[in-house]
Amino acid sequence: MQLERFNYDNRIVRDFGVATIIWGLVGMSIGLLVACQLIWPEMNFLTQYTTFGRVRPVHTNAVIFAFVGNGIFMGVYYSLQRVLKARMFSDVLSKVHFWGWQLVIVASAITLPLGLTSSHEYAEMEWPIDIAIAVIWVVFGINMFGTIIKRRERHMYVAVWFYIATFVTVAVLHIVNSIQLPVSMWKSFYVYAGVQDALVQWWYGHNAVAFFLTTPYLGMMYYFLPKMANRPVYSYKLSILHFWSLIFIYIWAGPHHLLYTSLPSWVQSLGVVFSIMLIAPSWGGMINGLLTLRGAWDKVRTEPMLKFMVVALTSYGMATFEGPMLSLKQVNAIAHFTDWIVAHVHVGALGWNGFMTFAILYYLIPRVYKTTLYSKKLANVHFWIGTLGILFYAIPMYWAAVVQGLMWKEFTPEGVLKYPNFLATTLEIIPMHMMRAVGGALYLSGAIIMTYNLVKTIKQGRLLADEAAEAPALLPLITIEHAPHRRLERKPVLFMVLALIAILIGGIVEMIPTFTVSSNVPTIASVKPYTALELQGRDLYLREGCVNCHSQTVRPFRSETSRYGEYSKAGEFVYDRPFLWGSKRTGPDLHRVGGKYPHKWHFDHLLDPTITSPGSIMPAYPWLIDQQLDNTLLQAKMRAMRTLGVPYSTQEIDQALVDLEQQAAAISKDLAANQVEVRPDREIVAMIAYLQRLGTDIKAVAKEEATANANQ
């Protein structure tokens, strides 16, 4: 049999590895900053570009797409070449992929603090960046499939299946979630509205966790863990069952993020059922990983990278048990909108993604530099300080969640809310937030120690950019393979198509009826489109990232209707592009805030929240008073909305600026009557107009009904 000589491309692995470390430090540092802002809001340095609402998406996108994203590409480019016995398909495509991805990250890091956001959680970037992401992702896909096609190993190892599923599903998720109608270079509207937008967003959001933070890492686990332990995977058959069940089930679970909202109840129930079923394949993967270490546990004592892997797998097991539990309606009723979700996410992010990335870095860097790790002792210090960091992060957050969740729901014996002032519940958990920041600082310290250790390792070695390898050429198949999966393992395109079908079924069953059956989103006659000024105010609400702390959906619980008012209905959101239900209540829900306070209250609150709410941790927004409202895109925005089905008349669009000025003048006049002098063309006037509109359309119905009843 003729042996072919070729080289593995280690340079691209090194490049992605270095990017992983740099962006990891950046993302974690920003995370620490936002954690501190939840204790000391003045840590936004009193500029609009660093407030919590604008910086929190920078943190989430930096750790997900910059740190973990580069970590995925590092692991994939290393393992893919080796299990396929082939160099990457194209060095040029590898470079385009690397630099294109970094460009996307830098563009996001610039635009998000500027307030240029689509407001879809974990997909906040505006449409030009969305297109760039899609292009770079396709480049990655071509490079990956090109390598698979020119491989010298007939069958694709399990790691490759996970990479294929990741590629195809992330592409589908990203495209469907990013369908927008551009208004300008940095402004667009989603084609979906309200309930439908919420379903698409959480179908995407949940499966971004599944197919960006989970499946590629499972693929890497199946390659790197056996290599680190020098043992084959515990059960290859289990990996097959694990793979197909996981990708099939995961896609259905998104609606568990929307329990008790106005999403049709059958969709919520489907989300719950499939979330519970998800425990089985998730734990199948974890067990397969941990049992791979059977007979090698002695190595865990001496090899820091195996320690990281064990904690990563344990965190995966914890998070994938906790997720289904949180999707039970009874649990969700208490835990949703609290810090429990933050803890849950971070057990996965810090434990599963972070620790496995560290383990792979400790494995890879010495190998591509043909040296040994500079200091095992420092790696052990990193392990323990990182583990402590996770504990200091998660435990206080669970504690805070229980405290705040129960305080929200507590009634006095007389039947009124015991803590009617939301702020009282926020202030109660400040000490837990301080401990969380300590946990984050510990975790970041560990990453800094790792960086020092790896830099020293790099300095003592020399990059083996082209690693020599040899393997027999792949000859034509002369025997017939009867086992169906065996045949599938050598047909990458068919494999991709079947994976695509498996992931499409869930989305189709949940989305098509929600989009096409009108009874799923009943309309309400009194709900009207936003006025020109309110529309402008809504865009300011998006720009400032208010949705990061304030939800806009009142759930049908006595504790919520007593605190906020009537529960939210699907028909109230039909003109909301994007929906702004939120996922966390650092501050109170705002769906019924319209008309609750006078204009002056909102003015004072935005000028300095402690004027109206002493002790508030909300940042001040004085620039809203100074900055003039930019109306240049107003009519284009209204026209775009009309294209999407919002019933703005031609007259309303033509008259938009006049109407806007009239409404602004009325608010300004009311403020003046309350000793507040502010010009009607300032941004704060639009923001007040929007806040005063929230949730008022059905209040109008209630008033009309009351009047009619009185007249009878």
Added chain:
Amino acid sequence: MFKQITNLHGDEIYLITSLWIFLVFFILVACMLVWMKKEHVHYMSDIPFDDAEEKNEEPLKRN
């Protein structure tokens, strides 16, 4: 507790259909596993170790 999946006002069809789809899918995957030969399972699990860089390291141990 189970009211949330039994009382769906006529929309149970979505839930039942979905579970049937999964069951059929799961049975198909299980059949593929049953038909898989042990030698192929070993061959596939050893792929990461069929690698030049491992030649000088300790021999592979199987569980």
